[in-house]
């Protein structure tokens with residue numbers, strides 16, 4: 001399956017009207033309107049109203065709009081899911097998802113609130129339980145409209161005491177397990193945020209690491225991070241050109257009996273065709 005680009009997922013507090021408006025002009029593939037940890041308790045209700053109005057008001061063009069609600073056992077969850085689902089964003093993000101049942105519960109709640117068919121679910125992976133059971137969480141896509149999982153490094157660091165150091169050695173095993181689970185169940189996997197938003201070189205290194213581990217994109221906290229991450233997760237001109245050659249080779253009617261060949265000195269097999277088509281689709285190339 002060829003999914004839509006989710007290179008950059010920019011979070012913005014639902015309480016910040018200026019950010020919600022500015023999102024209409026930013027080049028992020030996805031905007032995440034935040035109701036959970038990025039919103040103070042005193043501002044929860046006002047933020048919910050503002051986010052629902054923004055989702056209903058639209059004006060965000062082709063950007064995917066997702067809303068992160070509060071956790072199940074909070075005083076705000078029930079009202080969040082009811083109001084947000086009825087507004088019909090592209091997805092509702094379940095924070096601190098811990099199990100397949102959590103996703104099924106959110107799916108039931110969303111449906112009961114009248115969510116339209118296009119609204120899917122994303123799961124935040126940010127607890128020790130979720131890191132152990134990530135494959136089970138991803139498997140919820142068999143019964144619920146789960147379309148993506150997203151890592152939460154700040155909560156992971158808080159709950160495990162792992163440190164977010166350069167190269168993320170403490171997290172690499174968990175990042176890779178997340179990629180495996182996502183691929184097994186055909187959902188997208190989005191890498192977590194880089195807190196030091198003024199350090200674009202550090203952001204680039206971490207985004208490249210996530211991309212090379214197999215991530216589909218990265219969550220962001222500041223508009224200044226978008227261009228770097230869009231560039232890192234977009235196929236390069238050389239990758240697009242190589243993909244085009246693979247597709248041309250294996251799609252040619254005279255080559256139907258060919259399973260392996262060489263292009264520019266590199267061996268290519270028919271198994272590379274799907275990846276090449278995905279590269280072209282994500283690049284927007286015909």
Ligand SMILES: CC(C)(COP(=O)(O)OP(=O)(O)OC[C@H]1O[C@@H](n2cnc3c(N)ncnc32)[C@H](O)[C@@H]1OP(=O)(O)O)[C@@H](O)C(=O)NCCC(=O)NCCSC(=O)C[C@H](O)C(=O)O
Pocket residue numbers: 010011012013018019020022023034037038126151152153154155156192193221222223
């Ligand atoms: C981190 C910030 C609080 C910094 O905000 P600010 O001091 O306003 O930054 P700037 O002055 O540099 O802003 C310049 C202009 O850009 C706009 N802006 C800033 N951030 C955003 C944004 N996220 N979305 C849209 N627009 C943004 C400012 O309004 C300025 O605009 P202008 O008026 O035109 O000059 C702030 O960046 C911020 O709040 N970031 C997001 C925080 C957030 O949403 N947190 C929750 C998600 S993080 C997460 O999920 C962690 C995870 O759960 C885990 O466990 O790891």
Ligand SMILES: [Mg+2]
Pocket residue numbers: 037126152154155
């Ligand atoms: Mg978190």
